[in-house]
Amino acid sequence: MIRLREVADAGRWFRARFVPAVEDLTVERVARVSRGVSRETWIVDATVVRDGRPAAESFVVRRDLPDGSVIPMPLREEFEVYRRLAGSSVPTTRALWFEDDPEWQPDGRAAYVRTKVDGHWRLDFLEGDDPGDDERKIAASKEHLDKLALVHTTDWRALGFGAIGTVPASAAECATALVDDLTARLSSFQFEPSPAVAEGLAQLRAGAPTDSPVIALCKGTNGHGEEVWSGGRIVAMSDWELWRLGDPAYDFAQLQDMVPEIVRDGRRVWGWPEALGYYRDRTGIEITPERLGWYRACYGLIQFSYAHHSAYRLRRGAGSIRLAWNATEVQYRSQLKLAAAFGFTPG
Structure with a gap:
């Protein structure tokens, strides 16, 4: 061996x-x-x-x-x-x-x-509030948005992604296709009920947005800690484990730390409105607050899915500490996130 x-x-x-x-x-x-x-x-x-x-x-x-x-x-x-x-x-x-x-x-x-692509994942200047770092923060944010734009506008059909992922029937059905996929996957290994998940699923379906403008290749987890940087540029988009074909708002709901809120002397310099406007100018794709909010709420269901999968592995005899942490801490937090998103408290 x-x-x-x-x-x-x-x-x-x-x-x-x-x-x-x-x-x-x-x-x-x-x-x-x-x-x-x-x-x-x-x-x-x-x-x-x-x-x-x-x-x-x-x-x-x-x-x-x-x-x-x-x-x-x-x-x-x-x-x-x-x-x-x-x-x-x-x-x-x-x-x-x-x-x-x-x-x-x-x-x-x-x-x-x-x-292996040479580079680093950590951008230390994102963590502080030094005005001297503002330009670097905005430049890094724009660089990340530029790369998301490449992902979302790539011809996924020509690249064959339709053969390995669910293709929503239409752009209007991106959100319901996501819920359907998560439900089907969860049903293959779920071994105990979750009231927070059941209520969350019902409300996610009821409020699923239908105004996605495109079906795009989406990366899933993205942003700080997920990409490879060199010389102020992203040289590799990494971590595609939650990829799918769907609404680009799915990616913005999972974006980590790459849209810094910068306010100086009472004036907004950079933040979500500016970032989404910059992205719209690059792609022609509008990310509405309503769609972004829905996908952020849905992320609790995504977390529960992989956390419960870890619990399923443990139940079948696994002994990994990584699985145990996801099965307990992450599973608990995901249910709290769903509960908070829909205004109820698990019993």
């Missing part, structure tokens, strides 16, 4: 299976990345020989936890998202191969390999 943490084993695996083929490849180092909750991420540093020239390159290996994934989305689907994005203008990593041969699966688990 290939043991991923063993350099020699990883070298044998990469030399035998590397796509596209290279003249020679030597693995120098293998290390696990601590960030991330839903799956395992490993970095493989190697010397790769192409056209007779050796060069240092790094790769990312992604696989489920030994007890399965937190997010109830197949690992293969995550790979397919990256594979399709290679033909788009969206900056991201490049998927190389999916390991589905039991002989080569590291530690007996399916995995996939993608290129």
Whole structure:
């Protein structure tokens, strides 16, 4: 069996299976990345020989936890998202191969390999309130909006995303398609009732917006901590585990810390109205407060779905601390979020 943490084993695996083929490849180092909750991420540093020239390159290996994934989305689907994005203008990593041969699966688990994009995820200047950082904050916010615009305007049909995701029947049905998907997925593993979820589902369906202007490729979780930055630019959009085809408002409801509220001397300099206006000018897509509010409320249901999936894994004998945290803390918080969104208190 290939043991991923063993350099020699990883070298044998990469030399035998590397796509596209290279003249020679030597693995120098293998290390696990601590960030991330839903799956395992490993970095493989190697010397790769192409056209007779050796060069240092790094790769990312992604696989489920030994007890399965937190997010109830197949690992293969995550790979397919990256594979399709290679033909788009969206900056991201490049998927190389999916390991589905039991002989080569590291530690007996399916995995996939993608290129590693150099950069960093943390923007320290977002955290303070120094007026000297205002221009940097606004520039970073616009850069993120520019990249969301690329995601939302890419031709997802030509890239084949319709083959791996639910395509709403029309733009007007983006919201109900999301609720239908979440309900169907949850029903496949839910093992106990939740009054907050039942009430939330009823109210989400009743208030589902029908004025989405487009069906777009949506990333899901996005913003600070989710993308790779270098030189003030996003060089890779990362973390597509909650992707879908739907209303771009879905992404704005999950946007993390990239729309700073900046007010100086009583004058608004930047915030949500300015950010949404900037995005509208770039794309022609209007994000209304009503749609944004609905998708923010729906996020409680999304959280409950993957948290309850973790509880389902534990119930079936899993022992991962990551699953236990999601099954308890996150599941509880998601029900409180749903309750608060619809004005009731769980008993």
